[in-house]
Amino acid sequence: MSFSYDIELYLPTALHGAGSQTESLGVCKIITRNVFVTVTEHNGDAHLVLLDEMTELDRTQPRYVTVIGKTVFPRRVDLPSKIFVETAAGQARAINGDQIARIVRQGGDSRGTGRISF
Amino acid sequence: MSEPKTRFILASASPRRTEILTTLGLDFDVRVPDVDERQLPGESPQQYVMRAAVAKVRAVVNGYRAGVVIGADTVVVIDGQPLGKPGDAADAKRMLRALGGRWHAVMTGVAVQRIETGDEAVDFEKTLVRFRDLGDEEIEAYIATGEPVDKAGAYAIQGRGMLFVTEIAGNYQNVVGLPVPLLDRLVRQIGANLRSGEE
Numbered sequence: 001m002s003f004s005y006d007i008e009l010y011l012p013t014a015l016h017g018a019g020s021q022t023e024s025l026g027v028c029k030i031i032t033r034n035v036f037v038t039v040t041e042h043n044g045d046a047h048l049v050l051l052d053e054m055t056e057l058d059r060t061q062p063r064y065v066t067v068i069g070k071t072v073f074p075r076r077v078d079l080p081s082k083i084f085v086e087t088a089a090g091q092a093r094a095i096n097g098d099q100i101a102r103i104v105r106q107g108g109d110s111r112g113t114g115r116i117s118f
Numbered sequence: 119m120s121e122p123k124t125r126f127i128l129a130s131a132s133p134r135r136t137e138i139l140t141t142l143g144l145d146f147d148v149r150v151p152d153v154d155e156r157q158l159p160g161e162s163p164q165q166y167v168m169r170a171a172v173a174k175v176r177a178v179v180n181g182y183r184a185g186v187v188i189g190a191d192t193v194v195v196i197d198g199q200p201l202g203k204p205g206d207a208a209d210a211k212r213m214l215r216a217l218g219g220r221w222h223a224v225m226t227g228v229a230v231q232r233i234e235t236g237d238e239a240v241d242f243e244k245t246l247v248r249f250r251d252l253g254d255e256e257i258e259a260y261i262a263t264g265e266p267v268d269k270a271g272a273y274a275i276q277g278r279g280m281l282f283v284t285e286i287a288g289n290y291q292n293v294v295g296l297p298v299p300l301l302d303r304l305v306r307q308i309g310a311n312l313r314s315g316e317e
């Protein structure tokens with residue numbers, strides 16, 4: 001199942017993190033399959049979470065919300081180096097994972113995929 | 119010793135072509151070429167898709183020093199006339215009415231260029247597709263989904279448009295927009311290999 005996401009990118013000149021400037025790419029479909037997000041906890045432990053298991057990911061905080069509504073505040077979250085998306089205009093575009101500031105799932109039932117891995 | 123990794127560049131804005139290369143496991147970039155996609159007078163559909171594919175490759179090749187650039191262009195052909203992307207809803211309706219209850223051809227021109235050597239190869243693939251009879255009401259409902267926009271022939275076989283297809287003769291990926299066996303052959307012709315671009 002593919003979801004649509006509202007994606008915000010860091011402005012190229014902006015510093016990453018809280019208070020940094022972003023621009024909206026609009027609602028996009030993710031073309032790349034199985035996008036794994038690396039989540040680093042405050043104790044240094046890192047694990048992988050599928051983007052499909054998140055309804056919201058905010059790298060400026062950093063913070064993410066799982067499909068069962070749990071909000072997690074890890075030390076950092078990293079996306080893959082390259083993700084392909086289909087923009088609202090129907091064009092393919094490659095995005096560097098570091099460019100992504102915020103990503104919010106749009107529409108559909110956001111709960112209960114039954115694949116929580118942590 | 120393992121083969122050196124090849125960088126691939128897809129000269130196309132098509133999300134479906136991006137998806138096919140992603141499925142192949144290739145590490146590649148996407149560059150959207152700025153080319154005039156209009157058919158020239160007297161040009162056959164085959165000549166047209168191959169010329170457009172080459173034009174896309176050449177439009178993006180300057181930005182790179184090494185790798186393989188892939189370009190492709192797809193048209194739907196019925197009664198010898200190519201159907202490109204519909205300009206508006208009325209155009210999409212006209213196209214879908216023409217396709218209902220009949221066989222049509224889908225042609226994709228594929229061009230590749232190896233940047234280091236300038237070697238280029240181009241060819242086209244043809245697949246026949248048969249639609250069942252289509253009523254105006256379902257055509258209008260399909261157009262209202264927004265799917266026909268930006269699709270050659272105003273339908274997507276990988277989307278809701280699959281409901282219209284009763285038979286297909288030839289390569290399925292060609293109808294989606296990128297015939298992989300042809301791409302594989304052309305890439306080999308210029309001395310590269312799709313497997314050397316795997317992530």
